[in-house]
Each structure stands twice: as C-alpha cells, then as structure tokens.
Amino acid sequence: MDIDQLFNFYGSDKTRNGYAPLYHSLFKNIKDKPIDLLEIGIGTMIPGVHSSMVGFSLPGYKPGGSLRAWRDYFINGQIVGADVQPDTQFTEERIKTYICDSLSIKNTTDVFSDKLFDIIIDDGSHRDEHQLKPLEN
Numbered sequence: 001m002d003i004d005q006l007f008n009f010y011g012s013d014k015t016r017n018g019y020a021p022l023y024h025s026l027f028k029n030i031k032d033k034p035i036d037l038l039e040i041g042i043g044t045m046i047p048g049v050h051s052s053m054v055g056f057s058l059p060g061y062k063p064g065g066s067l068r069a070w071r072d073y074f075i076n077g078q079i080v081g082a083d084v085q086p087d088t089q090f091t092e093e094r095i096k097t098y099i100c101d102s103l104s105i106k107n108t109t110d111v112f113s114d115k116l117f118d119i120i121i122d123d124g125s126h127r128d129e130h131q132l133k134p135l136e137n
Contacts, residue, residue: 003027006069011061012043013053014069014123027073027119034076036116039067040102041123042081042088049085063088066123067095082111 001009004020014020043053043063053061067081071094081088082100089097100111102122 001072003069003073006072007066008058010065010068011058012065012069013056013058014066016058030118031074032076033074033118034078035074035118036078036080037070037074037119037121038080038082038112038115038117039070039121039123040082040100042067042083042085042097043123044083044085044088046085046087064090064092064095064097067097068092071095080115080117 002020003024004015007014007020014023041051043057043061043065044051045053045057045061045063047054053063057065063083063085064081067079071077071079071092077094079095081095081097082102083089083097084099084101086099089099091097098111101107
C-alpha cells in the first residue's frame, strides 16, 4: 500500500487534510531505509481535550493510526510517538510511544535526550504559538 492508503486504512485524517502527497514526495526515496521517525501528537480520542481526533478521524480509528501507517510505509524504520494524553500510549512492533509535553524543555530532554531522529513530524497542538517550541526543545 502507498502512504495514502495506509493513512486511510488506519483511520488517520492525514489524507483527508492533504498531507499524503507531500509526505510521499518527501519520503519515497528513503522508505526502505532504516530511519528513526518521531511524530509529536499521536491522536487522542478523549472528547473535549485539545487536539482530540473525535470528529476528525476516519471510522475505525484508534490512537496511533498514523504511527502504524509510518511503520508500514518505512518497512525498516523505528517509529516513536509522543503525546500528553494517556490513551495514546501503546507499544507494537517497531513502534514505541511516550508521554511527553513537547512544549516543555525539561520533559522533552528527560524523554529524548539520548535519541536522534532522521524525521520529526509535529502533528500535535496545531496552534501557531506551539509550532516552534518543539523544534527549539
């Protein structure tokens, strides 16, 4: 499956929001490489909390849909997810998740100080004021 199909299969909203073609153009030449990918924002299903996927995800979605799509797309990759909501935490083959507030330098350092990533995707807060802080941290 291509990345578009994988996002849809796992119920992610990334295809509906138009991200899949861009991701494919950026990553098609490295999809077989042993990359380490971090995605900030796993996709909570807790109603009413900031960045909840309730009302945005496709049918059948459960937290971590895009992490599973990344795992299947990057067939030799290690996938890491970070989120502040407890329902987003799980471990599956080649996927590890962490509770982490990417806006906190202390929390980010405590969780990721010994890790390097080839790709970092910030799909967390979506607020303008929150977009720069994870990169600084």
